[in-house]
Amino acid sequence: MKLKLPLVALLGLALFSVANAQTSDQAQAEELAKKLSNPIASLISVPFQNNTDYGIGPNNGTRNTMNFQPVLPLSISEKYNLITRMVLPIVTQYNVTAPGAKENGLGDAVVSGFFSPKQSSFTWGVGPALLIPTGTDDFLTTKKFGVGPTAVALKQSNGWTYGALINQIWSVAGDDDRPDVNQMFLQPFVTYNWKSGAGLGANMELTQNWESSDTTIWLSPIVSGMTSLGGQKVSLAIGPRFNLAAPDGSKADWGWRAVVIFVFPK
Template sequence: MRKSTCLLFLFLLSSFVALAQDDAAELAKKLANPIASLISVPFQNNTDYGIGAFNGTRNTLNIQPVVPISISENLNMITRVVLPVITQYNITGEGQKQSGLGDAVMSAFFSPKNSEKITWGVGPALLLPVGTNDFLTAKKFGMGPTAVALKQSNGWTVGGLINQIWSVAGSAERPNVSQMFVQPFIVYNWKSGAGLGGNLEWTQNWKSNQTTVWLNPTVSGVTSLGSQKVQFAVGPRLNLAAPDGGKADWGWRAVVVFLFSQ
C-alpha cells in the first residue's frame, strides 16, 4: 500500500511538466472551482484504517460526475452527483463485511456565468436511497438547500460548500434524516498545473447529535494520457472527530479526474 502511494506521488511530480503551462494552469484553476464550466468525472478513493472497537477498515470510492448546463445567456446550472461504492470490514462486528452502493447525493447549483469577484452558486440537494446494503443506506429520500462560494486570485482558490438535507419520505422503520455537510477548501496552483491544498469535511447529524470531521491535505497535478486530460491527487486523511467508537486511526485519499471539453 505504501509502495503504491509512493509510486503515485512520484508520478504526480513527473506529470507537472507534461502539459503546456498555460493549458495546465487553466485546467487546474477550473478544477479547484466546484462549479466551473467544465465537464469532469472524478473518481475519489478514500481508504481508512483502525476504525472503532474492532480495528475496522473502510474503502469508499466516490464517483462524482460534474456536468455544467447553460440555462441562459447569464446563467449556468452545474449538476453534481456523489455516488459512493463502499467495502468495509470489522465495522459492524468482528469478522463482518459489507459491500455495495451507498446512498447518492445529487446537487444542482445555479451560478452566474460572469462573476467578477466572488463565484457562487445555490440550488437544491437530493438524497437518493440507492444503497444496496442495509448498513450502507438510510432508506430515506431527502432534500434541502446547497450553496457554494469561492474566490480565485493569483493562483489561490479559497471557498466553501454547504448543504443541509432533511428526509421527506422512505422507510418508517428507519430514523429521520437531518444532516448538514460543510466543506471549506483552499488550493494553490502553480502555472505548471501542480497544486497544493486541502479541505475540511464536517458532517453533522442533528438527529443523533453526532459530528464527523475529516481533514484532507492533497498534492495534485494535471497531465495528459494520450489525448485525454487528467488530474491526479493524493494525500493523507486525518479523522479529527467521529461518533463514539467510530474514529479512524488514519487514512489516505487518491483521486483521478477525467476532463472533457463541452
C-alpha cells in the first residue's frame, strides 16, 4: 500500500528532527566535556568528588573524603571573568591516627579566585587562594587561616586538554599552638575527550609541606562521560588512585575516585 505524500513528508520531517536533536545533543555533550576539562571554564558546575583510600599507615587505616567543589564564574568586565572555586572536604577515617580510632567531619576549605581572559588562544588564570579552618575535628583541621597565590594554565586542541594548577598558601592567623602552614599544591593534568563527551585522562596531585619537608603525591587515571538525569546535565567519572609518596607512616596501599558533576549550561 502506498503512503500518501503528506504522510511521507511528515515521517521524513520526524526522522530529520530526531537526527538533528541527536546531533545537537552530541555537540552539547562535546562542548560541556571540553569545558569541564578546563578548571576555569565559564561554566557553573557543582562537583562531588569522592576519594576512598585503603591500607593507610601501620594500622591499615581507611579514609573516605568527599570533596564538595562548586565552581561559579562571574563576569567582571568585557574582557575578564572571575572564576571562583571552593574545595570543602567531608572526611570519615578509621584506624588512621591510632588503632580503633575514628574521625568524622569537615576538613579545612580552600577557596580560590582566578582572574581569566574571556578570549585567549592559551587559557590562563591567576588570583588568590584562601585557607579557611572549617575543620570540625582536631585531626582534620590546621586551625589556621591562610592566604597565597594560585594560578592555572592550559591548552585545548583536537580533543586534548593539558595543563597545570598550582597554589602556595602561608598561614597568617589562627591557633598559636598549631604548626604554621607553608604548603604548595601542584596538579598537572591531561584529558582526551571524544565527540560523544566521553573522556580519558589523568592528573597528579602533589602537596609539599615546606614546614615538615614532607611530600605527598597521588596519581589518578580516570574515565568520564556525559549523561542527563531528566533535564539535568551530569558528568560521571571513575578511576583508581595510586599513592606514590607520603610522609612516614601515612602512605596508602591504593584507592579509587568517583565523581559526579552537576552542570548548568547558560
